[in-house]
Amino acid sequence: MTHTRTRLDRGRNALGPALELVHTGRAPTRAVLTTELGVTRATAGAVAGELQTLGLITVDSRPSAAPGSQGRPSHRLAIADNGPVALAAQVHADGFRAALVGLGGRIVATAPGCMTVDADPAQVLGEVVAAAAALLRDSGRRCIGAGLAVPSAVAEPDGTALNPLHLAWPAGAPVREIFTTCLAEAGVTAPGFCGNDVNLAALAEHRHGAGQGAQHLLCVATGHRGVGGALVLDGRLHTGSAGLALEVGHLTVDPQGRPCHCGSRGCLDVETDPLALLEAAGRTPDPAGSLLDQAHHLLRADYATDPAARAATDTVIDRLGLGLAGLVNILNPDRIILGGLHRRLLEADPDRLRAVVEERSLWGRSGSVPILPCTLDHNSLVGAAELAWQPVLDDPLAALAA
Amino acid sequence: MTHTRTRLDRGRNALGPALELVHTGRAPTRAVLTTELGVTRATAGAVAGELQTLGLITVDSRPSAAPGSQGRPSHRLAIADNGPVALAAQVHADGFRAALVGLGGRIVATAPGCMTVDADPAQVLGEVVAAAAALLRDSGRRCIGAGLAVPSAVAEPDGTALNPLHLAWPAGAPVREIFTTCLAEAGVTAPGFCGNDVNLAALAEHRHGAGQGAQHLLCVATGHRGVGGALVLDGRLHTGSAGLALEVGHLTVDPQGRPCHCGSRGCLDVETDPLALLEAAGRTPDPAGSLLDQAHHLLRADYATDPAARAATDTVIDRLGLGLAGLVNILNPDRIILGGLHRRLLEADPDRLRAVVEERSLWGRSGSVPILPCTLDHNSLVGAAELAWQPVLDDPLAALAA
DNA sequence: CGCAGTTTGTTTATCGGAGGCACAAAGCAA
DNA sequence: TTGCTTTGTGCCTCCGATAAACAAACTGCG
Numbered sequence: 001m002t003h004t005r006t007r008l009d010r011g012r013n014a015l016g017p018a019l020e021l022v023h024t025g026r027a028p029t030r031a032v033l034t035t036e037l038g039v040t041r042a043t044a045g046a047v048a049g050e051l052q053t054l055g056l057i058t059v060d061s062r063p064s065a066a067p068g069s070q071g072r073p074s075h076r077l078a079i080a081d082n083g084p085v086a087l088a089a090q091v092h093a094d095g096f097r098a099a100l101v102g103l104g105g106r107i108v109a110t111a112p113g114c115m116t117v118d119a120d121p122a123q124v125l126g127e128v129v130a131a132a133a134a135l136l137r138d139s140g141r142r143c144i145g146a147g148l149a150v151p152s153a154v155a156e157p158d159g160t161a162l163n164p165l166h167l168a169w170p171a172g173a174p175v176r177e178i179f180t181t182c183l184a185e186a187g188v189t190a191p192g193f194c195g196n197d198v199n200l201a202a203l204a205e206h207r208h209g210a211g212q213g214a215q216h217l218l219c220v221a222t223g224h225r226g227v228g229g230a231l232v233l234d235g236r237l238h239t240g241s242a243g244l245a246l247e248v249g250h251l252t253v254d255p256q257g258r259p260c261h262c263g264s265r266g267c268l269d270v271e272t273d274p275l276a277l278l279e280a281a282g283r284t285p286d287p288a289g290s291l292l293d294q295a296h297h298l299l300r301a302d303y304a305t306d307p308a309a310r311a312a313t314d315t316v317i318d319r320l321g322l323g324l325a326g327l328v329n330i331l332n333p334d335r336i337i338l339g340g341l342h343r344r345l346l347e348a349d350p351d352r353l354r355a356v357v358e359e360r361s362l363w364g365r366s367g368s369v370p371i372l373p374c375t376l377d378h379n380s381l382v383g384a385a386e387l388a389w390q391p392v393l394d395d396p397l398a399a400l401a402a
Numbered sequence: 403m404t405h406t407r408t409r410l411d412r413g414r415n416a417l418g419p420a421l422e423l424v425h426t427g428r429a430p431t432r433a434v435l436t437t438e439l440g441v442t443r444a445t446a447g448a449v450a451g452e453l454q455t456l457g458l459i460t461v462d463s464r465p466s467a468a469p470g471s472q473g474r475p476s477h478r479l480a481i482a483d484n485g486p487v488a489l490a491a492q493v494h495a496d497g498f499r500a501a502l503v504g505l506g507g508r509i510v511a512t513a514p515g516c517m518t519v520d521a522d523p524a525q526v527l528g529e530v531v532a533a534a535a536a537l538l539r540d541s542g543r544r545c546i547g548a549g550l551a552v553p554s555a556v557a558e559p560d561g562t563a564l565n566p567l568h569l570a571w572p573a574g575a576p577v578r579e580i581f582t583t584c585l586a587e588a589g590v591t592a593p594g595f596c597g598n599d600v601n602l603a604a605l606a607e608h609r610h611g612a613g614q615g616a617q618h619l620l621c622v623a624t625g626h627r628g629v630g631g632a633l634v635l636d637g638r639l640h641t642g643s644a645g646l647a648l649e650v651g652h653l654t655v656d657p658q659g660r661p662c663h664c665g666s667r668g669c670l671d672v673e674t675d676p677l678a679l680l681e682a683a684g685r686t687p688d689p690a691g692s693l694l695d696q697a698h699h700l701l702r703a704d705y706a707t708d709p710a711a712r713a714a715t716d717t718v719i720d721r722l723g724l725g726l727a728g729l730v731n732i733l734n735p736d737r738i739i740l741g742g743l744h745r746r747l748l749e750a751d752p753d754r755l756r757a758v759v760e761e762r763s764l765w766g767r768s769g770s771v772p773i774l775p776c777t778l779d780h781n782s783l784v785g786a787a788e789l790a791w792q793p794v795l796d797d798p799l800a801a802l803a804a
Numbered sequence: 805c806g807c808a809g810t811t812t813g814t815t816t817a818t819c820g821g822a823g824g825c826a827c828a829a830a831g832c833a834a
Numbered sequence: 835t836t837g838c839t840t841t842g843t844g845c846c847t848c849c850g851a852t853a854a855a856c857a858a859a860c861t862g863c864g
Contacts, residue, residue, distance in 0.1 A: 071811025072859040162765055216643040240734025241618040247731045247764055255657025329649045332642025362649055363564055442823055473840025474830040
């Protein structure tokens with residue numbers, strides 16, 4: 001009896017890694033896929049065929065415009081136009097947002113977010129899930145999962161929000177549970193995940209933005225209030241043993257600084273957030289408007305002309321640099337990405353921030369860590385979608401079979 | 403033509419994981435090996451047989467004294483008595499030490515260490531390697547590699563010591579290179595590795611000591627001077643992108659504290675090392691003797707009787723707790739192990755230290771991280787051997803074929 | 805235009821490393 | 835002694851990959 005193989009007998013184990021390469025834009029052609037996966041052309045071909053039959057990618061046999069190349073041109077691998085999507089949602093201090101995100105971190109559709117947030121998590125999540133579900137129905141696409149970004153540490157593995165104080169939600173709110181029930185009520189039969197917004201932004205930047213290729217990526221960002229941090233190690237989010245890692249807001253950056261609710265004083269949280277910048281510049285913040293917007297305006301409009309604004313900015317940059325240097329000494333990252341107000345501070349005076357970090361970190365070499373602004377729009381939202389895509393990236397056949 | 407399989411066709415991929423289980427004491431029998439590896443009994447049997455023919459383990463078919471068990475008793479897997487060893491060496495402020503370490507972290511032989519350390523790395527390493535090579539010749543065993551522990555950050559991947567100031571060595575000394583040439587001169591044809599002593603101690607404690615089973619293990623320890631830290635994530639040492647992570651000595655634990663050579667003041671390094679404890683208690687340290695020994699004596703003999711000693715101890719414990727809490731907020735470990743003087747401080751008043759850490763870490767849950775003293779003798783030495791054993795654990799056949 | 809050279813995609817045979825299963829072995833309990 | 839349970843081993847099969855040969859598509863050159 002000879003071996004008669006009819007169905008796919010190759011590329012099963014390489015399917016996940018291959019999809020991840022396509023997802024992160026590192027596999028433009030089958031030939032690249034072959035070398036990146038370290039498999040034979042036969043296997044890579046089978047993998048690409050399987051991803052095609054799964055409806056995830058398309059193989060474009062038109063000549064790929066490669067000018068100076070020899071040999072037979074490789075077919076282009078492209079993300080399928082009508083492939084499945086992840087449902088992404090974000091809740092922050094000033095409202096919420098919803099979107100559909102396809103493979104490759106592509107935002108396919110967005111819903112205009114409401115600008116008020118209720119104190120009841122179930123109420124808010126019900127609204128945002130309803131908005132997302134409407135997008136999904138309109139698109140007619142298949143949904144592979146749903147992700148939610150919240151401005152709070154999220155405990156693993158129970159999925160509770162530990163300090164959602166910027167939302168006025170109760171501490172310990174079972175966010176994942178509420179999210180999944182809202183999904184079920186909206187008729188979305190897909191698994192739900194949730195995570196901290198800065199963590200998810202870091203994940204998105206690592207896969208699709210300024211963090212690509214970094215082995216040890218540190219992200220620090222302000223939201224509207226407070227400071228968050230995240231670490232991506234070898235492509236995986238490091239959230240610590242219980243999801244509480246990188247709570248960097250309470251590093252001391254000024255021993256004589258203003259008191260913080262944590263009991264200490266001069267914490268990164270209260271010294272480098274929008275309110276700190278405004279107060280340092282002698283402005284009385286308008287409580288009706290967004291503090292983040294007011295701080296941005298200060299940096300854009302007044303930085304060049306107003307000496308007080310410039311001095312305040314310099315002080316806040318120095319504090320941020322001190323905090324980053326402390327993190328560099330502990331984590332030794334190979335890249336740092338800043339978001340929110342911190343990104344604007346970096347852009348206002350990149351040399352000053354880099355000099356402070358270099359001076360205060362112990363080793364010259366680690367002091368010269370690249371510090372970059374984040375590059376993705378809505379990176380928390382894209383990161384929330386990454387959470388939902390992860391099972392598909394891990395095992396496409398199993399995740400898409402259901 | 404039928405399938406005729408003569409040689410080993412099973413357990414090739416499971417060989418490394420199986421050896422690691424034996425190495426860490428988690429595979430007492432073949433039956434346990436089967437469940438731990440998640441393979442069939444046939445595969446586990448083949449793996450055990452292969453490890454036996456490699457001379458690494460022995461299979462003892464005498465009934466294992468299991469009292470209340472039913473069914474056929476499983477054969478015991480034991481580490482071979484005359485198996486290969488790793489050559490381990492440690493250099494510290496007061497001298498050096500050498501040993502042979504077998505599988506399972508067992509110290510097979512030790513050399514009495516010299517008590518003076520020359521300022522020339524090549525001189526010191528030549529002596530310690532000579533001592534180790536003598537041990538190796540006497541034992542008649544096979545050597546699978548050599549590891550060296552130094553009290554300095556070691557840069558990856560070049561293997562240079564960045565701050566060996568406690569040895570009065572030049573910063574940036576190419577320690578690994580010197581070590582391997584010394585090995586070659588001593589006639590040891592085995593690969594040489596080196597690492598930071600606290601990092602290696604953490605690795606040893608994770609595999610064979612108080613850190614077993616921890617997913618996110620944080621170690622903090624004093625040597626004779628200064629403070630070091632280490633993080634073991636999922637069984638692997640986390641040394642950062644360039645080997646410089648966990649330089650925890652310069653966390654601020656007292657803004658009004660004594661000045662540190664790093665330029666700041668009140669660093670963990672100068673506030674919780676042996677000298678700090680002695681000075682806080684009003685003692686004038688004897689520069690001729692070991693500061694660590696004098697601090698130990700203070701804790702053992704004077705703590706219960708001398709109010710000044712007690713007050714000084716409490717202060718230093720509080721400072722240490724503050725530093726640990728900062729690390730807990732950033733790293734969220736699930737276990738903390740303390741070594742050197744810090745271990746003694748923990749043992750002097752465990753409740754006080756735990757209370758400080760819990761109070762100053764942001765989340766009650768992460769505040770209740772278990773804090774334990776280290777349990778292994780010579781853990782840096784055993785850790786250095788782990789470095790040498792690692793290639794064998796990763797791929798026993800390839801590493802032992804050469 | 806035709807041909808050599810280069811790189812890519814596909815087909816077929818084969819191989820390596822595991823799982824499945826039946827059976828034997830070694831203990832305990834009745 | 836007879837069951838019952840658990841462990842160790844041999845034989846077959848299956849899955850997922852490699853290897854090698856071949857076909858296809860393009861460049862460059864005479």
